[in-house]
Amino acid sequence: MKQVIIIGYGPAGISAAIYLKRAGVEPLVIGKDFGALEGYSDLIENYYGFSKPIEGKKLIQEGIDQAKRLGIEIIQDAVISLKIDDIGFLVVTSKHRYHAKSVLLSTGKTRTTLNIPGFNKFRGKGISMCATCDGYFYRKKKLAIVGCGAYMLHELEYLNRISQDVTIFTHGNQLNADIEQKIISDPIVSFKGNEKVTHIETTQGMYEVDGVFIALGVPSSVDFASQLGVIVEKNNLVVDEDYQTNVEGLFAAGDIIGGKLQIAKAVYDGMEAADSIYQYLKNK
Amino acid sequence: MKQVIIIGYGPAGISAAIYLKRAGVEPLVIGKDFGALEGYSDLIENYYGFSKPIEGKKLIQEGIDQAKRLGIEIIQDAVISLKIDDIGFLVVTSKHRYHAKSVLLSTGKTRTTLNIPGFNKFRGKGISMCATCDGYFYRKKKLAIVGCGAYMLHELEYLNRISQDVTIFTHGNQLNADIEQKIISDPIVSFKGNEKVTHIETTQGMYEVDGVFIALGVPSSVDFASQLGVIVEKNNLVVDEDYQTNVEGLFAAGDIIGGKLQIAKAVYDGMEAADSIYQYLKNK
Numbered sequence: 001m002k003q004v005i006i007i008g009y010g011p012a013g014i015s016a017a018i019y020l021k022r023a024g025v026e027p028l029v030i031g032k033d034f035g036a037l038e039g040y041s042d043l044i045e046n047y048y049g050f051s052k053p054i055e056g057k058k059l060i061q062e063g064i065d066q067a068k069r070l071g072i073e074i075i076q077d078a079v080i081s082l083k084i085d086d087i088g089f090l091v092v093t094s095k096h097r098y099h100a101k102s103v104l105l106s107t108g109k110t111r112t113t114l115n116i117p118g119f120n121k122f123r124g125k126g127i128s129m130c131a132t133c134d135g136y137f138y139r140k141k142k143l144a145i146v147g148c149g150a151y152m153l154h155e156l157e158y159l160n161r162i163s164q165d166v167t168i169f170t171h172g173n174q175l176n177a178d179i180e181q182k183i184i185s186d187p188i189v190s191f192k193g194n195e196k197v198t199h200i201e202t203t204q205g206m207y208e209v210d211g212v213f214i215a216l217g218v219p220s221s222v223d224f225a226s227q228l229g230v231i232v233e234k235n236n237l238v239v240d241e242d243y244q245t246n247v248e249g250l251f252a253a254g255d256i257i258g259g260k261l262q263i264a265k266a267v268y269d270g271m272e273a274a275d276s277i278y279q280y281l282k283n284k
Numbered sequence: 285m286k287q288v289i290i291i292g293y294g295p296a297g298i299s300a301a302i303y304l305k306r307a308g309v310e311p312l313v314i315g316k317d318f319g320a321l322e323g324y325s326d327l328i329e330n331y332y333g334f335s336k337p338i339e340g341k342k343l344i345q346e347g348i349d350q351a352k353r354l355g356i357e358i359i360q361d362a363v364i365s366l367k368i369d370d371i372g373f374l375v376v377t378s379k380h381r382y383h384a385k386s387v388l389l390s391t392g393k394t395r396t397t398l399n400i401p402g403f404n405k406f407r408g409k410g411i412s413m414c415a416t417c418d419g420y421f422y423r424k425k426k427l428a429i430v431g432c433g434a435y436m437l438h439e440l441e442y443l444n445r446i447s448q449d450v451t452i453f454t455h456g457n458q459l460n461a462d463i464e465q466k467i468i469s470d471p472i473v474s475f476k477g478n479e480k481v482t483h484i485e486t487t488q489g490m491y492e493v494d495g496v497f498i499a500l501g502v503p504s505s506v507d508f509a510s511q512l513g514v515i516v517e518k519n520n521l522v523v524d525e526d527y528q529t530n531v532e533g534l535f536a537a538g539d540i541i542g543g544k545l546q547i548a549k550a551v552y553d554g555m556e557a558a559d560s561i562y563q564y565l566k567n568k
Binding site: 019022045047054059061066069070260262263264267270 | 295298306330333335336343345350354544546548551552554555
């Protein structure tokens, strides 16, 4: 049982980890990629303290190394789902399962999106980003899951209980699982429909669907948070002045809570959230 | 006429300068020393982005170099007074005078103090840190100014109008001015009195006084701000959510406004204050 699991090892997550460690709490930090700064082609010039501009990727690595040097446990893994069970928060990654008394979401704002015609049009109209959130509305319907890895399997596990008619669309990706469902591996070229999505068109054919669940890559923090009933406004997680969401013990910091998408703000958020998490654990 | 003068080149001041420059405003930054981080003997480990601990002094220098590289004007000079005249804010340094439409105070919290018996006891009881603030109460009284440089001269100029009986105590320092007042150069050993201060005791003698004005070194931001009538609570400048003091156009950020005395907070403050100053100048 961890005291706190921090999901995301960018500026907000690492800043929080450093302050928590200093306060005597041992955080576990789980990160998977370098978020918004990963492909940041410009050099960073506006974050205080660097006489020479620094690459986004380099800054993230500096932060990770800084935390490791202070003895903070950091693992590189993709979080597949976040749940609450009898023990506490259950964080499921592609490799492990962890329990924690509290969780900080600080993954930044990278959002799963699909550059396929019809995706934006039918998102929320038959296309869902979250089986746990929307699966209920598709009982015994003809369902599709777009995905190929652990995230897809997670969504499949849930949707299997809802419907016997689930097809997996790998969208040209290699399937990393042994499953009994029907599998379409051709790339998807468009989502078709009228008011709602009715068909998936691939390079090889046209498939009828009632609901499509996107599970490519890994879910975003907004996806996790939605699963737990966190209030989301304009794609930002809503937090109170203590950086706590409406779910007790679930905190969020950095770009994911909105405001200025700046490193200085993420670092500040992390520091403040650490303080709140410390108080939360102390009072618990 | 400058758009904005930033007093202090620590994390808050430089962060503000960088964001203002980015927004198309040309700030002038005036700093005199390295503030709270100057003599910071420990290495800084909790400010995000540095895999190896960094010395306070080195971080300040990095920040100054960062700003200079971005073309920001920075001068090293001591600010002696801050006033408002017909033109705008008047910033007087030991070498020059500058006018500005707005001012950001970000000097940190180093506070003039005196390690002399009786100083704390009689502070506010005959011992004042600000001639402009308290001089009025000492009309035609026997006054002492403790100081030796430009700051002392600034206070003397004001107190000369109040009283003809002003003595300068250099407290063992060399006098850097040619003045007609009586000068006592022996080190002060104590301030004496009952309810209020009544005497200054030096290594050589005892001198009767009604009021003592401390003008050693350079005034702190709290001193400037007091001169302008800024609300101060618990030695913090009070600002609104836009980092503006109760004096229009006068902003403050960093340690001087209280809260966590952390670099992450100062940097964040600077960024946010820059935004407010930009809006202020735009609407003016």
